[in-house]
Amino acid sequence: MRLPNGYGTVYKLSGNRRRPWIARKTTGWTDEGEQVCQTIGYYKTRQEALTALSDYNKNPYSVEASTVTFEELFERLKNEKFDKISRSNQLGYTAAFKKSEKLHQMRFVDVKHAHLQSVIDNCDKGWGTKKKIKVLFNQMYAYALKNDIDVRDYSKFVDLGRKDIGKKREVFTGKEINLLWDHVERMDYIDAILIMIYTGMRPGELITIKNQDINLEERYLRGGIKNENSMDRVIPLNEKIVPLIEKRMSSENEFFIANHKGEQMRYWNFYEEKWKRVMEQLQLSHRPHDCRHTFASLMDSAGANKVCIKRIMGHASKDITDKVYTHKDIRELIIEINKI
Structure with a gap:
């Protein structure tokens, strides 16, 4: 014909x-x-x-667009989006991409619902991780359509399954905190755990702190990730942990928590190689985020000012109108954090 x-x-x-x-x-x-x-x-x-x-x-349509692989499209999305989002969200997208490895070399136009669903069904992580993977799929299809790649958005049909309840956050007890202090000079990285307990920092925030962000003379540091309220916030230093911070600071390293090469430590290394070892040696059962919940519990029990707690932890509050800290603000935060 x-x-x-x-x-x-x-x-x-x-x-x-x-x-x-x-x-x-x-x-x-x-x-x-x-x-x-x-x-x-x-x-x-x-x-x-x-x-x-x-x-x-x-x-x-653009033939070049029709041949772009899943991995190539992710790189384009990454180049456009990562400068506009928090470090925490960047890590989330990257982790979700790694979990989608079987799709990396496929042409994006060839990816169907069954391929996406297979990634979710074979994911060995919890519901929260699966949710992040689906969010990545959503973002990639939105980017593809915006850039004239003619595809049907299959991400909307991905089923995450039943949401798991997950492990309840458990605060460190007073006895457990004392145990950490008893061994802080004998085991490496217990100091990092105590610093998180007494500052309320997320583990992902601690590993991003640079030595230049720490002001020992005025007893505070600047740091934070996650969102606009918690990024680059002032975190006062409890007098109990000042000696720990002073001892760990090194003029040879850029980052406060550095790996054996003197470079920034990755969260996976911190958790798998440092945190788990301490928990095993001391026969404790906690995850890094429990430190933040412990801090909130300790501050509440000590009767600390609620607005100060929110400022220190980087929580949004209608009482906080800006991120400009005066010396008076910092002194007040130090007074409140020293209540624990």
Whole structure:
């Protein structure tokens, strides 16, 4: 059957090929009167090639866009989006991308619901991690459609399954905190645990602190991640942990918590290699985020000012209108944090 003039052409290439059928479309002419052709793609059967040519004629698209892989699209999304989001969200997207490894080399236009669902179904992490993966899928389809990659958004059909209740956050008891103090000179990284308990910092925040962010003379540091309320906030230093911070600070390293190379420690290394070892040695059962909950509990039990607690922890509050701290503000925060 002859195709209409200007419609394009489909023909079979010679040799033993996995996809021998080619679909092409004339997109213009040179000054010498020669055709300028665009290759739509290569296909297993003539019918597949005809279908592709038909789809192209109905809705012309960028052939380059149709060949971009899942991994390449993520990199483009990353370059556009990461400068505008928090470090915590960056890590979340990156972790979700790693969990989607089986999709990395697939053309994005070939990814279907079954492929996305398979990533979720085979994820060995909890519901929260699966949710982050789905959010990544949502963002990638939105980016693809915005950039004229003609795909159907299958991410909306991904089923995360029943939400798990998850492990309840357990605060460190007074006895457990004393145990940490008893061993702080004998075991490495117990100091980091105590610093989180007495500052309310998230573990992801602690490892981003640079030595230049710490002001020992005025007893505070600047840091924080997550959102606009907690980023770059003033965190007063409880007098109990000042000696621990002073001892760990090193002029040789940029970061306060550094790895064996003197570089910033990754959360995975901190948790798997440092945190778990301390918990095992002291026969404790806690996760790093329990430190933050312990801080909130200690401050509440000590009757600390509620607004000060929110400022220190980086929680949003209608009583906090800006992030400008005066010396009076910092002194007040130090008074409150020393109540624990």
